[in-house]
Amino acid sequence: MAEETWHEARLIPTSGINGAEEQERRATSALLAVVTAVGEFGRGLTQPLGAPAGNIQAFIEVPFMLGEKRCFPDGLIRVTRGQKSWTALVEVKTGTNPLEAEQLENYLDIARENGWSAPPRPEHPHLDSEEEKA
Numbered sequence: 001m002a003e004e005t006w007h008e009a010r011l012i013p014t015s016g017i018n019g020a021e022e023q024e025r026r027a028t029s030a031l032l033a034v035v036t037a038v039g040e041f042g043r044g045l046t047q048p049l050g051a052p053a054g055n056i057q058a059f060i061e062v063p064f065m066l067g068e069k070r071c072f073p074d075g076l077i078r079v080t081r082g083q084k085s086w087t088a089l090v091e092v093k094t095g096t097n098p099l100e101a102e103q104l105e106n107y108l109d110i111a112r113e114n115g116w117s118a119p120p121r122p123e124h125p126h127l128d129s130e131e132e133k134a
Contacts, residue, residue, distance in 0.1 A: 006059040006062050006076070023094045023095070024074060024092050024093065024094050024097065025060065025061065025074070027092055027094050028060050028074040028075045028090065028092040029060050029075075031075075031092070032058035032059075032060065032075050032077065032090065033058065035056060035058055035077065036056050036057065036058045039056075042056040043056075046077060046079055046086070046088070049088060050086065051077075051079040051086040051088070052079060052081045052084050052086060053079075053081060054079045054080050054081030054082075054084070054086075055079065055080050055081070056077065056078070056079050057077070057078045057079075057080070058075060058076070058077050058078075059075065059076045059078075060074065060075050060076075061073075061074065061075075062075070062076045062089075064110045066106055066109055066110060066113075071106045071107070071110060073089040073090060073091060073107055073110070074090050074091050074092045075089070075090035075091075075092065076088070076089055076090065077090060086116075087111075087114070087116045088116070089107045089110065089111060089116075091103060091104075091107065
């Protein structure tokens with residue numbers, strides 16, 4: 001999907017506040033907006049994952065085709081420095097929403113197809129032990 005259709009993260013999102021899906025969208029947008037606006041915070045988050053120091057961009061609900069289906073990771077973080085680029089997909093869960101193994105598998109496939117090396121790191125208290133081992 002072309003980058004010009006990606007929506008930049010906003011500190012004050014314009015999406016509604018009804019339901020878990022909109023709650024996750026707002027939380028993702030606000031978090032990623034802070035990652036881009038507060039350099040030390042963004043660097044502190046991305047550096048341990050292998051990102052170079054550089055310009056941080058963040059987008060929400062970036063659409064990707066995976067076979068015949070469309071996948072929408074909650075967010076995408078891209079760090080660029082000169083010709084070097086590092087990209088990570090972001091999945092946010094709020095409340096008791098479960099993190100599904102299929103989501104992680106889809107995002108790993110998207111990362112592989114795009115040549116991105118930043119692996120998703122599941123750190124969610126609602127993962128059961130079988131999913132953590134995957």
